[in-house]
Amino acid sequence: MLKSATLADHIPFVNSERDCELLRTTYSDSAIVRVALQSLSKLRRPFSGTSQRWLDAEIDGLHRWPEVTQEYRTYIEGFPGYDRIVDDEFRRKPAPGTVREFVNAVLDACAAANPSWISVPQLPLTNDASRNKINREMAAAAGLWVADRGFRGTLILPVIITHHEQLGLKTARTPRVGLASQCYDLAAAKGVWVVDSSLMDQDGSRTLERTKFPGLISFHEELASSISGSPLLVGGPYWGMNLVLWSKGLIRYPAIGLGNRYQYHLAGGHFQQGKSRIALECLRRLVVVTRDLQGWLSDSLKKLPADDPAYLEFAGLLSRFSILLQGNNRGQIANIYKKWIDSLASVPAAGRSVTLYQQLSSSYVLGKSLSDLPEKGTARRPERVAKQLMLVCL
Numbered sequence: 001m002l003k004s005a006t007l008a009d010h011i012p013f014v015n016s017e018r019d020c021e022l023l024r025t026t027y028s029d030s031a032i033v034r035v036a037l038q039s040l041s042k043l044r045r046p047f048s049g050t051s052q053r054w055l056d057a058e059i060d061g062l063h064r065w066p067e068v069t070q071e072y073r074t075y076i077e078g079f080p081g082y083d084r085i086v087d088d089e090f091r092r093k094p095a096p097g098t099v100r101e102f103v104n105a106v107l108d109a110c111a112a113a114n115p116s117w118i119s120v121p122q123l124p125l126t127n128d129a130s131r132n133k134i135n136r137e138m139a140a141a142a143g144l145w146v147a148d149r150g151f152r153g154t155l156i157l158p159v160i161i162t163h164h165e166q167l168g169l170k171t172a173r174t175p176r177v178g179l180a181s182q183c184y185d186l187a188a189a190k191g192v193w194v195v196d197s198s199l200m201d202q203d204g205s206r207t208l209e210r211t212k213f214p215g216l217i218s219f220h221e222e223l224a225s226s227i228s229g230s231p232l233l234v235g236g237p238y239w240g241m242n243l244v245l246w247s248k249g250l251i252r253y254p255a256i257g258l259g260n261r262y263q264y265h266l267a268g269g270h271f272q273q274g275k276s277r278i279a280l281e282c283l284r285r286l287v288v289v290t291r292d293l294q295g296w297l298s299d300s301l302k303k304l305p306a307d308d309p310a311y312l313e314f315a316g317l318l319s320r321f322s323i324l325l326q327g328n329n330r331g332q333i334a335n336i337y338k339k340w341i342d343s344l345a346s347v348p349a350a351g352r353s354v355t356l357y358q359q360l361s362s363s364y365v366l367g368k369s370l371s372d373l374p375e376k377g378t379a380r381r382p383e384r385v386a387k388q389l390m391l392v393c394l
Contacts (some may be wrong), residue, residue: 006029007029007030007031007050007051008027008029008030008031008341008342008345009031009246009252009253009254009345010027010030010253010254010255010256010341011030011031011032011033011034011054011234011253011254011255011256012027012030012033012034012255012256012257012258013034013035013237013255013256013257013258013261013264014033014034014035014039014043014258015035015036015039015261016039016042016043017042017043017044018258018330019258020043020044022258022259022330022331022334023051023258025331026258026331026334026335026338027256027258027334027338028050028051029050030051031050031051031052031253032051032052032053032054032116032117032253033051033052033053033054034054034055034056034117034255035053035054035055035056036055036056036057036058036267037055037056037057037058037109037110037113038057038058038071038072038075038267040055040113052115052116052117053113053114053115053116053117054115054116054117054118054119054156055110055113055115055117055118055119056110056118056119056158057106057107057109057110057119057121058072058267058268059076059085059106059119059121059122059123059267060122060123060124060158060160060197060266060267061076061266061267061268061269062076062082062085062086062123062268063123063124063160063162063266064266064268064269065086065268066086068268068269069268069269069270072267072268073268076268078105078109079102079105079106079109080101080102080105081098081099081101081102081105082102084098084102085099085102085134088130090134091123091130091131091133091134092130092133092134093133094133094134094137096137096140096141099134099137099138099141100141100144100145102121102138102141103121103138103141103142103145104141104145106121107121107142107145107149107151108149111149111151111153115153116153116154117153117154117155117156117191118151118153118154118155118156119155119156119157119158119193120138120139120142120155120156120157120158120183120187120189121138121141121142122135122138122139122157122158122159122160122183123135123138124160124161124162124197124266125159125160125161125162125166125176125179126162126163126166127163127165127166129175132179135179135183136179136182136183136186139157139182139183139184139186139187139189140186140187142155142186142187142188142189143186143187143188146187146188147188154189154190154191154232155187155188155189155190155191156189156190156191156192156193156232156234157180157183157184157187157189157191157192157193158193158195159176159180159192159193159194159195159223160195160197160264160266161194161195161196161197161198161199161219162197162198162266163198164196164198164199164207164211164212164215167196167212167215167216167218167219168211168212168215169215170218170222173215173218173219173222174222176219177219177222177223177226178226180192180223180226180227181223181226181227184227184231189231190231190232191231191232191233191234192223192227192231192232192233192234193234193235193255194219194220194223194233194234194235194251195235195236195237195238195255195264196212196216196264197263197264197265197266199212199216199238199241199263200263201213201238201239201240201241201262201263201385201388201389202239202240202262202285202286202379202385203377203378203379204377204378204379204380204381204384204385204388205378206378208388209388209391209392213241213244213388213389213391213392214392216241216245217244217245217248217250217392220233220235220245220250220251221250224250232252232253233250233251233252233253234251234252234253234254234255235250235251235253235254235255236251236254236255236256236264237254237255237256237257237261237262237263237264238262238263239262239263239285239286239385240284240385240389241389241392242254242255242256243340243341243344243356244353244356244389244392244393246344246352247344247352247353247355247356247393248352248353248393249349249353254341256337256341257337258330258334259329259330259331259332259333259334259337260274260330260333262286275288275289276288276289276324276325276327276329277289277329277333278317278324278329278332278333279332279333279336279337280313280382281313281336281339281340282309282310282313282363282366283310283363283366283367283382283383283385283386284340284359284360284363284385284386284389285363285379285382285384285385285386286333287373287375288374288375289324289325289327289329290374291325292374293373293374294318294321295374296371296373296374297314297317297318297321298318299371300314300370300371301314301315301318303369303370304369310366340359343355343359344356353393353394354393354394356389356393357390357393357394360386360387360389360390360393361386361390363383363386364383364386364387364390365383366382366383367381367382367383367384367386367387368382368383370382370383
């Protein structure tokens with residue numbers, strides 16, 4: 001892989017040693033790398049030499065409290081006042097002194113690792129306003145912390161969506177945009193990170209194109225208009241919507257996974273082992289690796305000219321299919337995703353949305369000529385993922 005002459009805007013989310021390996025081999029040109037505070041001590045070499053550090057204490061894990069892992073419980077219990085922050089009554093009427101003690105401890109722990117960016121402690125959004133006061137109070141405490149400690153880095157305000165209904169209608173978005181703008185000012189933040197943790201942008205459901213994608217785009221548009229200055233805007237991680245937002249100029253930094261986790265998962269959860277997948281570059285999507293997929297690839301070759309890039313890709317996958325079945329395919333996915341991002345980054349910013357549309361349109365046309373994938377759910381049609389993203393590019 002050719003190294004970029006300048007640092008790239010994508011932000012990998014690093015959580016494990018395997019992530020660090022892919023960061024070094026595939027994404028070493030990343031300007032910023034985001035790492036969870038509780039993961040930092042487990043990583044021997046978490047950053048490349050040129051990437052800046054963004055530490056997040058993952059306070060969002062309190063959203064699911066007390067249904068969290070023992071590891072997360074032990075971690076969060078290390079911050080004084082956590083037991084009050086998780087109390088619903090306290091959240092409705094937060095005591096500033098207690099909140100400030102908690103926030104100071106969290107931010108001090110992050111600052112000890114000398115990062116360039118630190119996330120403001122915030123709870124994820126809900127369908128009501130029950131967390132508005134506690135989030136404002138934590139943002140205000142973060143602002144005081146910056147002044148007291150003389151922190152010269154950058155505070156990033158997390159805005160974590162937990163259900164698409166929070167973005168679907170303007171009547172739902174407006175108060176949440178207002179809250180984010182208030183917290184941004186209170187914290188003296190310089191950036192905002194927005195992610196919809198409920199968004200699976202490859203599942204093929206009709207609600208993606210009807211409400212979820214348009215609602216997320218509108219939220220970013222309205223948030224950008226409500227915040228003064230030139231904030232550092234981060235979006236994702238997703239599979240494609242982060243690239244749509246980036247190409248439309250609504251975020252500066254697309255947050256990305258490293259061969260997996262193209263959806264944001266709140267901290268502290270019990271996660272099951274996911275299915276083994278590979279990326280199909282020509283279709284701009286992921287697929288599950290099964291013996292049935294091997295048959296689908298063979299059948300697809302019969303429908304494609306031998307000089308078609310898709311033919312060459314599918315033939316290459318078939319030639320090493322026994323290796324792909326073993327399940328260690330994160331490197332394959334990470335490399336293809338990196339090529340996709342680089343292809344967009346090579347285009348002037350004003351032309352990225354058109355370029356992305358053209359890429360997805362080509363994938364859509366190709367997918368229409370192929371038979372159903374051996375997938376369950378609503379994304380069986382090969383062109384489904386490309387089509388839905390294509391519709392919101394321009």
